Amino acid sequence: MVKLIRQLGPLAIVTAAAGAVTLWLLQENPSVGRWVLAVLLFAHGWVHLMFVFPKPDPAKAKPGSPPWPFDLATSWLVTRRGMASGAVVGVGRALVAFTFAVSMLAALATLGWLVPGGWWEGLVLASAGGSALLLLLCFTPTLLIGLAIDVALAWLALAGPWSPVAG
Secondary structure, three states: OHHHHHHHHHHHHHHHHHHHHHHHHHHHOHHHHHHHHHHHHHHHHHHHHHHOOOOOOHHHOOOOOOOOOOOHHHOHHHHOOOOOHHHHHHHHHHHHHHHHHHHHHHHHHHHOOOOOHHHHHHHHHHHHHHHHHHHHHOOOHHHHHHHHHHHHHHHHHHHOOOOOOOO
């Protein structure tokens, strides 16, 4: 557990700080905050594409580094429950495509470009939901930060102090 905290701690701190700064900007300077949020939504969707990128060569990894967490074929459903790898990979790729597309639409709705701002809440919730399903499908402790981001985005959409319609 200590090793995991050491590995994820710095990224968790940076992620929490980025979220806090974004929330502050949305309240204090909404014109800048909406751009920062749009970039974060885009990045959130883009990082899910890591599940379809080739797995790096483990021989080139740093000693003691965590295993590659973005491998659909090593899902707990395959390794612990014996499900067919092809089915899990197929569902995972569909979730990757869905999460990426909906995140892009949410980023556009945040800016009011091409997508109505009134759709923003539903798009952010769909993005967070698709992401959470994907991360749970291939759960490893390394992906906990991604799940925390999904919870934060769902909170912002449902109860947060900002929306593109009001802001």
